[in-house]
């Protein structure tokens with residue numbers, strides 16, 4: 451059940467097992483202490499989750515690079531003669547001998563919350579219950595918003611996030627084209643720590659921050675970002691332009707349409723269906 455949801459809803463939150471894409475910066479994550487304790491070492495499935503940056507058994511930050519040569523860990527590049535899955539595919543150092551620092555506590559807190567959402571099939575945001583998919587959609591959107599603010603081009607956005615309690619990561623901003631699951635563990639760790647206060651914010655505090663910062667439509671839904679439907683539908687304090695847009699849309703859906711418009715819509719739908727069956 452959970453796995454089915456995971457595949458459908460959180461695909462963009464899974465770290466891919468391969469670094470063929472040159473834009474990709476992350477390797478497969480691991481905890482050296484876990485691998486060391488294994489009779490037969492294996493890479494845990496949850497190390498592939500992009501919201502995992504910490505081993506909760508050992509309290510260590512996960513690693514995704516070789517401690518000796520700094521290459522991303524890619525066990526699929528190992529050859530039969532390597533025999534052990536715990537060696538670096540590039541320099542053959544034993545990953546079990548790597549040392550790791552402690553976790554960033556807010557990143558671990560977010561990780562545990564996201565694990566619960568996945569396990570229970572239900573999450574909460576501003577005290578509303580929601581299923582896995584919209585919850586991760588919101589988290590995804592806010593991560594993007596934090597990354598935009600991190601570039602330092604939008605003062606109002608930074609102010610809005612600060613009012614919610616977000617501390618922008620100190621590390622230099624990452625390439626906007628790189629999705630969360632392609633980032634190195636320590637970059638993701640800092641973003642997820644910054645995300646925790648937004649995902650646990652109360653509705654009053656969130657709406658208050660919207661009003662106080664006087665954030666614009668461009669601030670929330672510009673930069674190629676799409677505002678999640680849940681926020682659009684529930685937040686009374688959204689900039690007027692965003693709310694008006696959705697009101698106009700629903701008015702148009704409710705009312706009768708001229709014949710030419712219906713014809714045009716049918717043609718468009720048909721083209722979409724044709725494309726989907728191709």
Ligand SMILES: [Zn+2]
Nearest residue numbers: 481484505508
């Ligand atoms: Zn561990």
Ligand SMILES: [Zn+2]
Nearest residue numbers: 516519538541
């Ligand atoms: Zn190496």
